[in-house]
Amino acid sequence: MSTIATLTDVAKAANVSKMTVSRVINHPEQVTDELKALVFKAMKELDYQPNFAAKALAANTTRIIKLIILEKVDTVEPYYATLLMGVAQALNEHQYALQVVTQKNADIGDCDGYIITGARRDDFDWLNQLNRPTILFGENRHNYDYVDSDNKYGTFLATSAAINDGYDQIIFFGIELKESFEYSRERGYMDTMQKDGRNPQIVRFGNHSSEAQNYVENHWHEFKPNTCFVCSSDRLAIGVERGIQHMHGNIPDEFGIIGFDGVFLDQIADPKLTTVKQPVMTMGSKVAALLLQKINLALPMSEDHDPDRNNRVEVMFSPELIRRQTTRNYHRS
Amino acid sequence: MSTIATLTDVAKAANVSKMTVSRVINHPEQVTDELKALVFKAMKELDYQPNFAAKALAANTTRIIKLIILEKVDTVEPYYATLLMGVAQALNEHQYALQVVTQKNADIGDCDGYIITGARRDDFDWLNQLNRPTILFGENRHNYDYVDSDNKYGTFLATSAAINDGYDQIIFFGIELKESFEYSRERGYMDTMQKDGRNPQIVRFGNHSSEAQNYVENHWHEFKPNTCFVCSSDRLAIGVERGIQHMHGNIPDEFGIIGFDGVFLDQIADPKLTTVKQPVMTMGSKVAALLLQKINLALPMSEDHDPDRNNRVEVMFSPELIRRQTTRNYHRS
DNA sequence: TCTCTCAATGTTATCGGTAACAGGTTTAAT
DNA sequence: ATTAAACCTGTTACCGATAACATTGAGAGA
Numbered sequence: 062m063s064t065i066a067t068l069t070d071v072a073k074a075a076n077v078s079k080m081t082v083s084r085v086i087n088h089p090e091q092v093t094d095e096l097k098a099l100v101f102k103a104m105k106e107l108d109y110q111p112n113f114a115a116k117a118l119a120a121n122t123t124r125i126i127k128l129i130i131l132e133k134v135d136t137v138e139p140y141y142a143t144l145l146m147g148v149a150q151a152l153n154e155h156q157y158a159l160q161v162v163t164q165k166n167a168d169i170g171d172c173d174g175y176i177i178t179g180a181r182r183d184d185f186d187w188l189n190q191l192n193r194p195t196i197l198f199g200e201n202r203h204n205y206d207y208v209d210s211d212n213k214y215g216t217f218l219a220t221s222a223a224i225n226d227g228y229d230q231i232i233f234f235g236i237e238l239k240e241s242f243e244y245s246r247e248r249g250y251m252d253t254m255q256k257d258g259r260n261p262q263i264v265r266f267g268n269h270s271s272e273a274q275n276y277v278e279n280h281w282h283e284f285k286p287n288t289c290f291v292c293s294s295d296r297l298a299i300g301v302e303r304g305i306q307h308m309h310g311n312i313p314d315e316f317g318i319i320g321f322d323g324v325f326l327d328q329i330a331d332p333k334l335t336t337v338k339q340p341v342m343t344m345g346s347k348v349a350a351l352l353l354q355k356i357n358l359a360l361p362m363s364e365d366h367d368p369d370r371n372n373r374v375e376v377m378f379s380p381e382l383i384r385r386q387t388t389r390n391y392h393r394s
Numbered sequence: 395m396s397t398i399a400t401l402t403d404v405a406k407a408a409n410v411s412k413m414t415v416s417r418v419i420n421h422p423e424q425v426t427d428e429l430k431a432l433v434f435k436a437m438k439e440l441d442y443q444p445n446f447a448a449k450a451l452a453a454n455t456t457r458i459i460k461l462i463i464l465e466k467v468d469t470v471e472p473y474y475a476t477l478l479m480g481v482a483q484a485l486n487e488h489q490y491a492l493q494v495v496t497q498k499n500a501d502i503g504d505c506d507g508y509i510i511t512g513a514r515r516d517d518f519d520w521l522n523q524l525n526r527p528t529i530l531f532g533e534n535r536h537n538y539d540y541v542d543s544d545n546k547y548g549t550f551l552a553t554s555a556a557i558n559d560g561y562d563q564i565i566f567f568g569i570e571l572k573e574s575f576e577y578s579r580e581r582g583y584m585d586t587m588q589k590d591g592r593n594p595q596i597v598r599f600g601n602h603s604s605e606a607q608n609y610v611e612n613h614w615h616e617f618k619p620n621t622c623f624v625c626s627s628d629r630l631a632i633g634v635e636r637g638i639q640h641m642h643g644n645i646p647d648e649f650g651i652i653g654f655d656g657v658f659l660d661q662i663a664d665p666k667l668t669t670v671k672q673p674v675m676t677m678g679s680k681v682a683a684l685l686l687q688k689i690n691l692a693l694p695m696s697e698d699h700d701p702d703r704n705n706r707v708e709v710m711f712s713p714e715l716i717r718r719q720t721t722r723n724y725h726r727s
Numbered sequence: 728t729c730t731c732t733c734a735a736t737g738t739t740a741t742c743g744g745t746a747a748c749a750g751g752t753t754t755a756a757t
Numbered sequence: 758a759t760t761a762a763a764c765c766t767g768t769t770a771c772c773g774a775t776a777a778c779a780t781t782g783a784g785a786g787a
Contacts, residue, residue: 065504067742067743067744068743068744068745069743069744077766077767078766078767078768079743079744079745079767080745080746080766080767080768081765081766081767083744083745084745084765084766087745091764091765091766092765092766093764093765093766096765096766110502110503110504111743111744112451112504112742112743112744113447113450113456113458113503113504114446114447114448114450114451114456114457114742114743114744115447115451115742115743115744115745115772116743116744116745117446117447117744117772118445118447118448118451118742118743118744118745118771118772118773118774119743119744119745119746119771119772120744120745120746120772121772121773123445123446123447124447125446125491138472138475139471139472139475139658141475142471142472142474142475142478145475145478145494146494146496149493149494149495149496150494150496152493153493153494153495153502153503156503158458158491158492158493159491159492159493159494160482160486160491160492161478161479161482161486161492162482162486163479163482163483169443169486170443170446170486170489171398171443171445171446270662270664299662303664325472326662329603329632329659329662331603331636400772400773400774401773401774401775402773402774410736410737411736411737411738412737412773412774412775413736413737413738413774413775413776414735414736414737415774416774416775417735417736417775419774420774420775424734424735424736425735425736426734426735426736429735429736444773444774445772445773445774447772447773447774448742448772448773448774448775449773449774449775450742450774451741451742451743451744451772451773451774451775452741452742452773452774452775452776453742453774453775454742454743728787729786729787730785730786730787731784731785731786731787732783732784732785732786733782733783733784733785734781734782734783734784735780735781735782735783736779736780736781736782737778737779737780737781738777738778738779738780739776739777739778739779740775740776740777740778741774741775741776741777742773742774742775742776743772744771744772745770745771745772746769746770746771746772747768747769747770747771748767748768748769748770749766749767749768749769750765750766750767750768751764751765751766751767752763752764752765752766753762753763753764753765754761754762754763754764755760755761755762755763756759756760756761756762757758757759757760757761
């Protein structure tokens with residue numbers, strides 16, 4: 062028999078009713094230990110796996126979670142691949158299916174909840190119209206629940222490291238985007254600089270390596286040796302690295318570079334980037350877990366986003382400074 | 395009413411029975427045009443979307459497709475992200491859900507079919523035991539249906555371009571892997587070289603940029619100016635690029651480089667790589683489409699893999715040579 | 728005119744679970 | 758001892774869609 066065992070099969074084997082088996086699974090406290098033992102034995106023997114579709118249908122849910130990626134996917138960042146792995150893993154564990162949506166208009170069909178990544182200011186009108194539990198990947202000022210890495214802490218780590226390593230001038234290369242994550246990263250840099258009595262200096266670019274590279278080359282005379290560039294992304298950091306190499310600056314002794322993200326790009330760079338690494342995969346799992354929790358709590362369904370509630374869930378993961386070859390890595394003890 | 399419309403709702407609105415509506419969707423030829431019109435109107439008005447779970451349950455299927463990634467995901471290649479987008483898109487269109495599995499052992503629960511990527515020789519024992527329609531992403535010698543890019547044609551393109559551009563020495567940097575795709579790429583190179591009466595020369599490495607880079611630096615004296623390196627991956631190509639830059643060789647006049655894959659890495663390199671680009675996203679959609687076709691054809695389910703059948707499906711996509719900054723790009727007309 | 732056939736539509740049962748209710752037994756309280 | 762409350766398990770109906778069967782009606786042929 063290669064057919065897959067159903068509840069009924071298990072019930073027969075254990076000589077009880079379907080309902081008892083169902084209860085053993087969902088409300089075990091309502092069943093005597095005696096029967097539970099029988100049922101467990103039968104489940105094991107038949108290698109019972111609950112039927113996804115039946116569960117969904119009975120519960121009037123879809124057991125589908127949509128992951129909506131709101132960024133242009135032509136330059137698919139490895140970042141999202143990693144995130145997706147994390148989400149997928151957590152979802153699988155709980156017998157939920159994933160639907161990946163890359164364009165707003167492709168969002169057809171129902172689902173139990175949304176995970177949104179790459180939401181920008183203009184996207185929130187659209188987001189508000191979603192009528193299912195939603196969690197954003199990335200901090201935001203719209204009172205949406207979210208998971209993110211602690212961006213401010215990340216640039217604190219980076220800036221402290223630069224100070225610690227003895228660089229005189231520490232410049233922040235930011236992303237030209239009026240988004241929350243960027244504000245936080247800049248703040249982490251600013252605060253740390255000020256606390257140390259230094260003069261912060263911020264320059265901003267589109268998130269392309271070439272822009273950072275051009276800037277470095279065009280303003281080369283402004284950068285005295287013993288300068289460290291703290292960047293808001295590994296992309297920018299790579300640009301800086303190239304700019305310095307092009308101008309024959311020495312890395313890391315004359316010039317330090319610290320990136321942000323720690324996904325793939327940092328390893329591709331040469332020399333490999335010192336970077337603020339986010340635990341992206343873990344974060345992916347966490348968003349998924351949180352969303353499922355929210356869904357199960359919020360039953361009955363169709364909870365709309367309420368911009369006025371004040372019990373927002375904000376989960377921040379601490380990033381980690383990975384010291385590699387673009388900083389001096391002194392260890393002041 | 396924000397509730398989602400069901401078959402019954404549509405039936406009531408159109409004043410027919412559920413069954414008629416179902417037939418309009420699945421067997422339209424059995425329904426009169428008159429009723430069809432009514433039903434279509436009702437469906438449009440109610441914005442009817444078929445219930446995924448109910449469909450699955452009624453048809454005794456899962457409507458779940460598993461994408462199994464058999465490679466180490468610690469260095470998640472952007473390649474897979476792109477592929478996944480393609481798969482997801484095609485699946486969404488046909489109301490199938492995707493389950494991403496990254497470790498063999500995590501493959502619990504039933505599904506309607508498998509898409510396998512990154513299968514190596516040792517994986518096939520495990521693959522054989524899968525008892526659902528399966529399609530591989532990547533050519534193989536085990537008689538599995540597959541989709542891949544035309545690897546041989548890809549290196550033919552690359553090698554021809556190198557010849558065309560007037561490079562004297564043309565060396566192939568391959569991946570040290572006894573896998574089908576690598577054989578094909580090497581063959582494309584060999585054949586093209588021989589047809590032009592040249593001496594092929596192949597070196598192989600693990601697929602890491604550093605290995606290629608070290609080799610270039612350590613054997614620098616062997617490479618006369620006017621040499622082109624045809625590589626089996628963009629990763630290797632990047633290593634070569636660095637090696638050459640490190641030895642102060644001139645790109646592309648003295649030394650040409652051609653990569654393979656065309657996903658992300660080629661753009662990150664500086665100068666940007668001339669590469670053989672695979673239409674990865676399209677290929678992803680195609681695998682999915684093929685699998686769905688196979689599933690619907692193979693009903694009733696549980697079709698095992700039959701290693702002896704001789705009607706294997708092999709779909710090859712033609713890659714494209716993208717000329718960028720690491721070749722001379724002469725255009726012999 | 729009366730049947731016979733076939734096409735068009737409706738009715739019923741089913742997929743595999745779960746909530747709600749019903750029935751039977753034990754325990755506790757008066 | 759009697760009754761109620763608590764507890765455990767089984768029965769029924771339902772989630773939304775579909776295959777299989779039942780029914781209806783129109784047109785063909787005798």
